[in-house]
Amino acid sequence: MKNVISVSGITKTYNPKTIPVHALQGVDLEIEQGEFTALVGPSGSGKTTLLNIIGGLDEATEGTVIINDQDITKLSDGQLIQFRKEHIGFVFQAYNLIPVLTAKENVEFVMLLQGRSQAERNKRVNELMAAVGLSDKMNNRPSQLSGGQQQRVAVARALAPKPTFILADEPTANLDSKSTANLLDMMAELNKQENITFVFSTHDQRVIDRARRVVTLEDGKIVSDDHRDV
Amino acid sequence: MLFKVSWRNIWRNRTRSFVVIGAIVVGVWAVIFMIAFTMGIVESYVSSAIENDISHIQVHHPKFKDEKEVKFYLNDIGTLVSNVEQQANVKVATQRTLSNGMLSTSKGARGVQIRGIDPTKEAVVTKFDKKVIEGDYFGKAKKNPIIISKRLADKMKVKIRSKVVVTFQTLEGDITTAAFRVVGLYRTQNSTFDDMNIYVQQTDLNRLLGGESIGHEIAMLIEDTEQLESTQAALKAMFPKQLVENYREISPDVNLYETQIQMSTTIIMVIVMLALVFGIINTMLMAVLERVRELGMLMAVGMRRLQVFSMIMLETIFLGLIGAPIGLLVGYLTVVYFGKNGINLSAYSSGMQKFGIEEIVYPALESGVYFQLAAAVVITAILGALYPAWKAIRLKPVEAIHKI
């Protein structure tokens, strides 16, 4: 299988001039097309930092990040924004949606930024809203959706531009266990049916149990990497 | 879509948006009203000066202006006036004989300017007959009638039919004294003028001065004030030896007054706009800061900085575009209303009358000013939005997202 993510020798030091925090200390990680990977580890172990670096939201102090054969550490700011828009879907812990837009419009938004046609957008929005099981909530604003529903819209939004993979930093942190299970079902389904690559960080054991690969970080280093069948 | 998001964003915090819109409305309204009111005053001042005193164009002996002596007169003035009236764009012209002198009554004496007028023509040029508020205008066959102001009459304790004595110099240089009978009392809006000027018939004054067909001043009204300068030029050609002046030259204070009032209007406008700029900066900065995480997310998912910048700018421009027309409309309606009904300043006008300002001011505004103002507000809004929008694009997505 083809590697979609390939990071090597990543270190990240915050505040190098004052009180250096060595958030990542030499991380190598390869992720193939179609994986369903959980990034776990105690608080402060560097999960968010690693995801941000893979997603091109933050810069590594050392090392390379190759996504789809492209070394993103060499891209300019503007190129990076463009790259993110095309290749990476993000799901954050919160504040994923634009509050003034409806669910449908939120999903459409990134495609609009990409300049896709109306017909293409409509088709994709319908498809995705069905896939996340929210076809009946198209015209609701985020405030009229539950936390779990909002996260599902966020996943749909992240998928809209057909990214290479989806990065999710603790997507279930604010959800109750039922919504967590629902969201996970949906993600697993998308992973299986459409071979979409997911990388997500989590503290939640129930989420960890659903992952097919579990990468454990401790003090900025990978301490274990288990592949398993679920 | 950017439009849609921006538009909806401004309704997220309704109270705040309404405050900004309200501020814009009030600002625009205030500026409109202020300008219109000042214009009204300027116009009232200018037209009052023209009506009461100077008219549009005057002709004098070139030395009369500075020396004010009777010997600098225009000869055969009646013919000159008919020539002037032949001129295109001249509506009507009148002649005056002017002399400095002394008005004496049993109560004392005062220095005055004696204005010898042609009663019929003067009534047309300065509507002087309308300003006679007690007694009669000239015309009833009486010997040596005189009209003085009500103010002066009160000060000098004279009434209609009182006899007054006027002393002045003849053309020969002798001092002469003549008795006049008060037939009417006048009042203009300009109390200084009222204290200084007394009116007699030109024929009477000329006879006493010793020059039947002389006069010192030709004053005329013109049809089209836009053509003031060209008419003046034509008259200059007609009277190459005389001094031909328009009302701005005759009364430089009119000019000064106009420019000064325009300057203070500009200053006020700048102050109001500055207040608006800071209000907008403040509000939009708040709007940006409370949305830091959302803006970070937008940038993370691929919104370019220029788009974020435009979004914030658009929000502000929308606020301006809502506020400005309302302000313009309210301002326009206010101006129209008061333009018709006037603003009564009589409560304050005892002071203002000294300066020749009418008691009732009619605000007036050219339509061009509305457009200028609308543009100014939108520019102000844009200026006010620049800093917050710039702040927004300085955000780094990661930091923004993690900011709690």
Ligand SMILES: Nc1ncnc2c1ncn2[C@@H]1O[C@H](COP(=O)(O)OP(=O)(O)OP(=O)(O)O)[C@@H](O)[C@H]1O
């Ligand atoms: N902007 C920053 N400046 C300085 N130090 C930072 C910054 N962001 C993270 N850190 C530090 O880097 C280390 C790794 O942080 P990170 O957020 O990646 O951990 P995490 O595994 O995501 O933790 P959690 O499970 O609590 O989310 C921590 O020690 C953290 O304090």
Ligand SMILES: [Mg+2]
């Ligand atoms: Mg984290």
